[in-house]
Amino acid sequence: MDIITLENVSYYYKTYDDEGAAAQASGVEGINLTIREGAFVALVGHNGSGKSTLAKLLNGLLVPNSGTVTVCGLDTADKKNIFEIRKNVGMVFQNPDNQMVASIVEEDVAFGPENLGVPQPEIVERVYSALEQVGMTEYAKRSPHKLSGGQKQRIAIAGALAIRPKVIVFDESTAMLDPQGRREVLSVARELNKQGMTVILITHFMEEVYGCDEVVVMSGGHIVKIGKPSEIFADERLLEAVGLDAPRSVALAAKLKSVGFDVTENCIDARTLGVEVCRNLTK
Amino acid sequence: MSKSDKVVIPQAVADGAAAIVADKLNFTYNPKSPFSKQALKDVTLTVNRGEFVAIVGHTGSGKTTFVQHLNALIRVQNGGLFVLDYNLSAKKVDLKTLRGRVGMVFQYPEYQLFADTVLDDVCFGLKNFGVTDKEKREQLAQNALELVGMDFDKVKNKSPFDLSGGEKRRVALAGVLAMEPQILVMDEPTAGLDPRGKREILSLVSSINRHKGVTVVMVSHDMNEVYENADRIIVFREGEVAYDTTPRQLFKKEDEIISMNLEIPHMAKFCNELERQGYVIPDDCKTVEQVFDAVLALKGGVGNA
Amino acid sequence: MLKDVTFGQYYPADSFIHRMDARVKLLLCLLFMVGIFFVTSFAGFAFITVFLITLIASSRIPLRSILKSVKGIIVLLLLTVILNIFFTKTGTLLCKWWIFEIYDGGLYFAAKMFLRLTYLVVGSSVLTLTTTPVDLTHAIESLLKPLKVIKVPVHEIALIMSLTLSLIPGLIDETDRIIRAQKARGANFDTGGLVKRVKAFVPILIPLLVGGFRRAEELANAMNSRCYEGSNKRTQMRIMKLSWRDFVATFIALLFFVTVFVVYGMQSKWATADVGWLYINGVNWLYF
Known part of the structure; x- marks a missing residue:
């Protein structure tokens, strides 16, 4: 079942030139995309490719200038639907420090359910089950300020989960983290997807894309390709054109294959690739 | 005569081979308080002039504390530290000339932009470091902006806030490069950039290192970029120098690297x-x-x- | 350097006072602050001293932390004492030098104002040292709730306080970082005349302001995404419950204040003089 559908969606930002005259800068243009319930979709592109604009269109933070965005059968352009849409689409943003509304972890996570008017005993239950899902229960009474970037993002994820959404969008949530923080966030995202959550991961780290069901490549406000990670990795020319890099081992595997080596394509693990190359060399 | 004047100047510093010599450098945050935390423990290392050295380590390993010592943003508490021909353990250090010669690029440097125009922002450091001649300043600013790949005439009168994220970072970098520092210290210069932006910054830093002979000290979390660009990698672990070797040699110790929560x-x-x-x-x-x-x-x- | 600033100065410990309901603590603290103006005799101050010592002892706060907050107003204290000594012209003249005259009334008022101010700070710091800023925010929201009837945006006020609290540590970090970055570019904040020094802060203020807008926008997006739409039908996770401690404390406190008022009643003559003096002197009212 499709949970999110975008039909011919365009969104323009208003900009002003030096004389103060209004102009339109394109955010995204002519986007057609459907996202299946339960899917793990990666949205990749360089900075300024429109991927974050697209993310904000998914829960009505932005409303398209033309075209329609439908979430769980609801049109985001209809103001009456906004609350219901945001209940279904949780969002985690880029900067872990700018999403905290409270100075105690559990109260921050409770913010969503409090807004929804959930009865008090249920808020507690939701907060603690959300914290458990991201493995942060022991930090419930702490101040988020002293936590690592990865831990703060996990709190932000718990905050989204406490609303009990069907979809969770990671809007470059790993961009400001160190490798360990990135691993933490990604493993939570994968785990959530396994439990049936629809996950939309927006990123420019191609390594994070590995294992996704589908990759949407954006450039210049357009979708330039949709495919499985293997198809995207294999398309070296496309990646080059949109300013992205395949993981180095994948790039090496592709190069070796092109000169006749018998190696697995899209080998993300360099050691496996090494083993395969050795086998080729001793042949 | 103060105590620090008696410090023996290391040979490598005296003959100009070393850019940085740290000898048993220690640093403790909030000393003598219940919150005291030792950030550096007997850090001893040498960076040669013209070298490209990467400093890596888990968050909280002391690497940022160390690099902030290099232009005296953090003053030496204990131990010896020579940077170029400055003795930073001495009581008095000529901060003005030191900071002009040791350029420091912080994480997300675009967040320090403030001036009305790109040109003014790049000239800020030059003004502070005593380049009084306006024409000279503009010439240096132009050189720096062109070095980072910006079209000088196009951007000089623009507001830095109207630029894209990657451009802002390059302007911020130009603000440091304009002073023509001999040492460039960078704290995660590529954080938050997309692959193309990363490549641009790294190739720029490499070329400044190679063609201008600028010594580069770069803190980074990205092991792939460190591996490909640095001559030498120094690994910090809990305030100590755990490894100090070439990239190839370092990453042969796979188990140790993984145990430090770093990637191979x-x-x-x-x-x-x-x-x-x-x-x-x-x-x-x-x-x-x-x-x-x-x-x-x-x-x-x-x-x- | 900026990191040394601890906000709210909450001192974590487990004591009777720590466990009290923040609302009760806040109300009693206000009562104490009002009450202290009714204390006019030195016997009264002796009584309050005993009360405060008991309070501090039962809160398990080290005396050092309390003295630190008194140190914060040391300039104000000295100023008050000096102004009172030299500008009060009641009672008998004790000594005279050039245009300065010291009366015994001046010494008397100076001592009283000194004690009053000090005790005000001590009393309120017991509150802030034993109550987290978060609890205080909740207490204020809860106590202001009745004002909703006259359309005071109580929830919004509380939310602003809570957001401010959660943003402050990040803001301090950011200020610190910007200062360091500009210092690395040769900025100098320590020398030069006033104009020069004020100008030196522009490179800090502008990035902070720009960063503030960026933060505000991201925060607004984050809040909207979590279904925020004002106070309608909002519920709260935290329930504040009164316990036996609160009743015991209230009882003791009321007993205390009744005593203070009784003593005050007996010395009302002095008090009128005192209040009158507040208006005449025209200096000290500024502080209250």
């Missing part, structure tokens, strides 16, 4: 596997292209492996 670069992992199986990979093979060529060479002479 793809190409290092690949080469390690080949070497484990008895193949010889030249030490300077670090990028995908270099490794690819090395494998082709191996295939040519498989019998000898």
Whole structure:
């Protein structure tokens, strides 16, 4: 079942030139995309490719200038639907420090359910089950300020989960983290997807894309390709054109294959690739 | 005569071979309080002039504390530290000339932009460091902006806030490069950039290092970029220097690296596997292209492996 | 350097006072602050001293932390004492030098104002040292709730306080970082005349402001995404419950204040003089 559908969606930002005259800068243009319930979709592109604009269109933070965005059968352009849409689409943003509304972890996570008017005993239950899902229960009474970037993002994820959404969008949530923080966030995202959550991961780290069901490549406000990670990795020319890099081992595997080596394509693990190359060399 | 004047100047500093010499450098945050935390423990290392050194380590390992010592943003508490010909353990240090010669690029440097125009922002440091001649300032600013790949005439009168994220970062970098520092210290200069932005910054830093002879000290979390760009990697662990060696040698210690919560670069992992199986990979093979060529060479002479 | 600033100065410990309901603590603290103006005799101050010592002892706060907050107003204290000594012209003249005259009334008022101010700070710091800023925010929201009837945006006020609290540590970090970055570019904040020094802060203020807007926008997006739409039908996770401690404390406190008022009643003559003096002197009212 499709949970999110975008039909011919365009969104323009208003900009002003030096004389103060209004102009339109394109955010995204002519986007057609459907996202299946339960899917793990990666949205990749360089900075300024429109991927974050697209993310904000998914829960009505932005409303398209033309075209329609439908979430769980609801049109985001209809103001009456906004609350219901945001209940279904949780969002985690880029900067872990700018999403905290409270100075105690559990109260921050409770913010969503409090807004929804959930009865008090249920808020507690939701907060603690959300914290458990991201493995942060022991930090419930702490101040988020002293936590690592990865831990703060996990709190932000718990905050989204406490609303009990069907979809969770990671809007470059790993961009400001160190490798360990990135691993933490990604493993939570994968785990959530396994439990049936629809996950939309927006990123420019191609390594994070590995294992996704589908990759949407954006450039210049357009979708330039949709495919499985293997198809995207294999398309070296496309990646080059949109300013992205395949993981180095994948790039090496592709190069070796092109000169006749018998190696697995899209080998993300360099050691496996090494083993395969050795086998080729001793042949 | 103050105590610090008696410090013996290390030979490497005296003959101008070393850019940075740290000798048993210690630093404790909030000393003598219940919150005291030792950030550096007996850090001893040397960075030679013209070298490209990467400093890596887990968050909280002390690497940022160390690099902030290099232009006296953090003053030496205990131990010896020489940067160029400045003795930073001395009581009095000529901060103005030191900071002009040791350029420091912080994490997300675009967040420090403030002036009305790009030109003014780049000139800020020059003004502070005493370049009084306006024309001279503008010339230096132009050189720096062109060095970072910006079209000077196009951007000089623009507001820095109207630029894209990657451009802002390059302008911020130009603000430091304009002073023509001899040492460039950078704290995660590529954080938050997309792959193309990363490549641009790294190739810029490499070329400044190679062609202008600027000593580069770069803190980074990205092991792949460190592996491919640095001459030497210094690993900090809990305030101490855990390893200080070349990239290839360092990442041969796979288990130790993983135990420090760091990643192994793809190409290092690949080469390690080949070497484990008895193949010889030249030490300077670090990028995908270099490794690819090395494998082709191996295939040519498989019998000898 | 900026990191040394601890906000709210909450001192974590487990004591009777720590466990009290923040609302009760806040109300009693206000009562104490009002009450202290009714204390006019030195016997009264002796009584309050005993009360405060008992309070501090039962809160398990080290005396050092309390003295630190008194140190914060040391300039104000000295000023008050000096102004009172030299500008009060009641009672008998004790000594005279050039245009300065010291009366015994001046010494008397100076001592009283000194004690009053000090005790005000001590009393309120017991509150802030034993109550987290978060609890205080909740207490204020809860106590202001009745004002909703007259359309005071109580929830919004509380939310602003809570957001401010959660943003402050990040803001301090950011200020610190910007200062360091500009210092690395040769900025100098320590020398030069006033104009020069004020100008030196522009490179800090502008990035902070720009960063503030960026933060505000991201925060607004984050809040909207979590279904924020004002106070309608909002519920709260935290329930504040009164316990036996609160009743015991209230009882003791009321007993205390009744005593203070009784003593005050007996010395009302002095008090009128005192209040009158506040208006005449025209200096000290500024502080209250």
